[in-house]
Amino acid sequence: MDRDHNEQNSKNVKSKPYKLLMFTCYGGCALGVAASKACIRLWEENPDDIKIGCLPAVIVPWKLKEIIRNSEKRILIDACAIRCGFKLAEKAGLTVNRYIELTSEMGMKKVKQIPSRELENEVYQLIKSEIEELFVN
Numbered sequence: 675m676d677r678d679h680n681e682q683n684s685k686n687v688k689s690k691p692y693k694l695l696m697f698t699c700y701g702g703c704a705l706g707v708a709a710s711k712a713c714i715r716l717w718e719e720n721p722d723d724i725k726i727g728c729l730p731a732v733i734v735p736w737k738l739k740e741i742i743r744n745s746e747k748r749i750l751i752d753a754c755a756i757r758c759g760f761k762l763a764e765k766a767g768l769t770v771n772r773y774i775e776l777t778s779e780m781g782m783k784k785v786k787q788i789p790s791r792e793l794e795n796e797v798y799q800l801i802k803s804e805i806e807e808l809f810v811n
């Protein structure tokens with residue numbers, strides 16, 4: 675399928691505006707995996723209001739417009755201080771209502787391993803409370 679066809683198909687699908695789009699760097703480290711799993715769980719728990727946004731897609735101009743048009747608020751989570759998601763968003767012009775860099779926020783080092791259940795839960799609770807805060811403000 676060619677690019678124009680894919681673009682047209684995507685434009686033909688009527689997207690509803692989400693209360694919140696969540697973007698995460700999907701980093702290959704404990705906090706990155708925990709954040710990815712937390713975002714999936716939060717989407718599963720709130721399918722009508724929340725969705726994971728496609729972070730790499732922000733470099734495609736028409737996708738960026740669609741992302742902004744279809745979301746009331748946006749949160750971006752980076753797992754470590756390299757802040758890849760932040761840099762990509764900044765370069766593409768994606769604005770967010772809340773930004774979290776997890777190693778600083780949680781006072782933890784980047785560890786290149788699968789997260790424990792405890793860490794997954796801690797990251798989930800942190801992102802969940804940030805989202806609840808965004809919903810009331």
Ligand code: SF4
Nearest residue numbers: 699701753754757758
């Ligand atoms: S911010 Fe850190 S964890 Fe996330 S993609 Fe970049 S290097 Fe990996």
